[in-house]
Amino acid sequence: MDAIRRFVWGPPPETKTEAKLLRxxxxxxxSFVCLMYWSNYLDRANLANAYVSGMKEALGMTGDDLNKVNTCFTVGYTIAQIPQNLALQFVPARILFPLNMVTWGGLTMVTAAAKSTSHLCAIRFFQGMAEASTFVGAHYIMGSWYKEDELCKRAAIFSASAQIATLFSGIMQASIHTSMDGLHGLAGFQWLFIICGLITVPIGIYGYVCFPDTPERNRSILFSPEDRALAIARVPKRPETKLDRTVFRRVLGRWRWWLFCSIWIVGGELESIGSNALMALWMKNRVKAGEASWTVSDFNYYPNGATVVSIVSLLLTAMYTDWNKKRYHVNLLIAVVMIVSASLILAQSQLGHGAIFFAFYIAGVSYAGQSSNFSWANDVTRHDEQERGIILASMNMMSNAFNAWWSIILFPANHAPKWTSGMISIIVLAPIIVVLSVAARRLQLRDQRREADGALMPGGDGDGEGADADEKDAESLASEQP
Structure with missing residues (x-):
């Protein structure tokens, strides 16, 4: 029983005092970062649900207009990534996060008044800027509080909160469309945006009052001075590093920035089936073609199966990688599953609807990379706070920079039902993430062994390494099979 508990939730804290602090x-x-991400993703999911629930017709949207709106969000999100997350080095997160939430919520409510695709593009651009600190900032803060064997499970719960929002959004849209469509002259999708925006206000207030920021800057009313001291002492002590001109050499001169950004560029695009709401678009296309008789409620309910798969995948893979410390295994799993999913969608003319539902549902596994890859990056950059912040932000920024044009070219709404070019791109990207992940794992092991032998300073870039260390690495790396 103890072994099961350790696998599910990690080893117990050393003392009762530490256990109380961890709770x-x-x-x-x-709780706050999950609620914050949940509310952000609720509106992201609501846009796709609104599109298939009357917004397309109400705003006269055609062709790839939905992709253009999503791209405007991505551009704003990408531009603000590094500035927002570097701001966390100076601005208390308990101020920055709630401020961004209030901005986000106000813009969400304004979306209900949009009259054209251009209005949506402008609103989503600024919403992207307001959300830029949420995902990476939360991973940065979590990496400051949790030990390595505690981190990925919490990161998975955090990522799962977005998928729960997607699940909730479909049910919420279907219910509002049924009960509130036309109320006070507003369409159901307009009420959806108004309600979603209002939800963010109490969450923001909760964050301002209770969110503890990093252990060193903790001013939350819930923590005593003894709690703050223990929170700092329980995680490995980090060397003192500064945000100065050496940061460029420290970041760009090491392998971590290059490989983790590349891994997440590919990993982010492997989420394309879910992130572009392809299942709902496929269902609407099949109805239009006369091959099915699904309703608006069905468009919102049935894709939830993929969301459930993503939540389960996030939690199970997090337990596994916190247990064996091999985060890269998750990318190998994602590669295999996504090849199967894309292949089935390409072959849909020879298959029934059940097989295509299965293909869309298993694509939810692709989201497991969110917790494993960002936890992995947190693990290997613990010795340099500025490198850690820049790499986490860069991973998300680079992924979204690619996604800004990737989804327009390969996954436009009018390429339904097969998205042939997009599915081929997924099949090509799957082996690439395997190669990148294995390379990063081998370099991680090399650094760990050099550090243990004293040939590499913690978090260093390899200066002063000798030939003997290289020979020892070659022998030890050859013994580990990825």
Missing amino acids: KIDFAML
Whole structure:
């Protein structure tokens, strides 16, 4: 029983005092970042649900207009990534996060008044800027509080909160479309945006009052001075590093920035089936072609199967990688599953609807990379705070920079039902993420062995390494099979 508990939730804290502190951290810190991400993703999911629930017709949207709106969001999100997340080095997160939430919520409510695709593009651009600190900022803060064997499970719960929002959004849209469509002259999708925006206000207030920021800057009313001291002492001590001109050499002169950004560029695009709401678009296309008789409610309910798969995948893979410390295994799993999913969608003319539902559902596994890859990056950059912040932000920024044009070219709404070019791109990207992940794992092991032998300073770039260390690495790396 103890072995099962260790696998599911990690080894127990060393003392009762530490156990109490960990519960307090989960309550105050993890609960807020999950609620924040949940509310952000609720509106992201609502846009796709609104599109298939009357917004397309109401705003006269055609062709790839939905992709253009999503791209405007991505551009704003990408531009603000590094500035927003570097701001966390100076601005308390308990101020920055709630401020962005209030901005986000206000823009969400304004979306209900949009009269054209151009209005949507402008609103989504600024929403992207307001959300830029949420995902990476939360991973940065979590990496400051949790030990390595505690981190990925919490990161998975955080990522799962977005998928729960997607699940909730479909049910919410279907219910509002049924009960509120036409109320006070507003369409159901307009009420959806108004309600979603209002939800963010109490969450923002909760964050301002209770969110503890990093252990060193913790001013939350829930933590005593003793709690703050223990929170700092329980995680490995980090060397003092500064945000100065050496940061470029420290970041760009090491392998971590290059490989983790490349991994997440590919990993982000492997999420394309879910992130572009392809299942709902496919269902609407099949109805239009006369091959099915699904309703608006069905468009919102049936894709939830993929969301459930993503939540389960996030949690199970997080337990596994916190247990064996091999985060890269998740990318190998994603590669295999996505090849199967894309192949089935390409072959849909020879298959029934059940097989295509299965293909869309298993694509939810692609989201497991969110917790594993960002936890992995947190693990290997713990010795340099500025490198850690820049790499986490760069991973998300580079992925979204690619996604800004990738989805327009390869997954436009009018390429339904097969998205042939997009599915081929997924099949090509799958082996690439395997190669990148294995390379990053081997370099991680090399650094760990050099550090243990004293040939590499913690978090260093390899200066002063000798030939003997290289020979020892070659022998030890050859013994590990990825």
